[in-house]
Amino acid sequence: MFDFASLRVFVAAAECRSFSLAAINLGVAQPTVSRVIKELEAAWGEPLFYRTGRGVELSEFGEMAFGRARDLLVHGEQVMVDLRETNRRPVGQVTIGVPPSLVGSVIPELAQGLGNEEPGIKLRVREGFSDQIDRWVKDGSVEIGLVSKYREAEQAVEGEFFCSPLILARIRNEQPMPPTIDFSELEGKLLVLPIPPNGLRLAVGGVARRLRIALNVFVDAESIVAQKLVAEKCGCYMIKAAYSLDPEQDSQFDRSLIVNPQIWRAVTMRTTQTRPLNKATREVAERIKGVLRAFPASM
Structure with missing residues (x-):
């Protein structure tokens, strides 16, 4: 017994x-x-x-x-x-782990909706890269985490809400960038990339090794803000998911779609298993799904 x-x-x-x-x-x-x-x-x-x-x-x-x-x-x-x-309105604080590139696309709309309809829920937002967010979800530091997975295949990652192709971007000048660029043509270009073990860095590095291409990483920068500033001031190239550069706010950047191979960033959501999810956490999770599903299928 x-x-x-x-x-x-x-x-x-x-x-x-x-x-x-x-x-x-x-x-x-x-x-x-x-x-x-x-x-x-x-x-x-x-x-x-x-x-x-x-x-x-x-x-x-x-x-x-x-x-x-x-x-x-x-x-x-x-x-x-x-x-x-049962029969109670959701209340309490919900902690979310979000990559910097998704904060502007997800958090304002989420906060506005909760403020209007579920004011008893308070949000706490932690920014981090996917490997950090994975750890936070596993140890219970956050209840909900948005994480990225990278793939070359057309087949979707299990549980993904949207995907976005990787692009090469630099500050605009008198020579426009072509609509597409082969991965092999990245060799020799001055790059500013996230610090390893960032998922994008690992994915790009893996393709480069397979194709026997030497990437010239001029600057390792953890934050998106730092990467953009270096690209603007030094003329470096960035490799980013297409959705992370807003056509209006980041109009100073020209961009080319990376092909042969094309690499996709897929976004999924995780919830902690360290404790039961209360009503507030489940409400926030459903609202995040709604925001993500409204994104274009292949941004």
């Missing part, structure tokens, strides 16, 4: 790989953790852990049980949250 409290003990021990650390995190005595694990092993007829010199490791059965127990806990906690919030 077991209950949700026993499952929480098991999941904590599995995540910590230590009964003593699990006990500290749960605020109980270590013998309590050991007793619960023994009761579960007796009830299920299989060992959950193997003891090692540095703590414990999950058995094969323990790995399977861990995944199911964690899912059951998340689902059960979500049910409790849903029941508590």
Whole structure:
């Protein structure tokens, strides 16, 4: 016989790989953790852990049980949250991780809609690149994260809301850029690119290595603002997703579509699994989906 409290003990021990650390995190005595694990092993007829010199490791059965127990806990906690919030307006703060290139396209419209229709929801926006946002979602620092994935194929990335091709851009001058440019022609051009391990940088670098092209990265710059300033002052080229350069606000930049191969940036949304999503978080997630789906299919 077991209950949700026993499952929480098991999941904590599995995540910590230590009964003593699990006990500290749960605020109980270590013998309590050991007793619960023994009761579960007796009830299920299989060992959950193997003891090692540095703590414990999950058995094969323990790995399977861990995944199911964690899912059951998340689902059960979500049910409790849903029941508590039935017939209530969504309230509370929701933290979102957003790439700098999407802030202007998503956040103002999202904030305006919430302010008019759901004033009980407060937004907290954290800017970061996709690898950072992925970590924030996983550790629960943000409830919702927008992340980018890069691909060459025509096939869509699972869960993507829109995609945008990569372009080469520089400040306008007397020599207009052609409508398209082969990737191989990037060799030798002075480039300002995001600092690795940024996803765009990794995607472009991977294609360059495959084609045996040496990219001349003159400046590594983390922020979009810095990249634009360097491009304007130094005459460098930027590689950006097409949607990230606004035709009106960034009209000083000329641009060419990169082809052979063409690289696409797809945007997806993640939600944290560290805790149940409350009504406010689910409301914000649905509104973000609506904003993203309104973007042109291939910006």
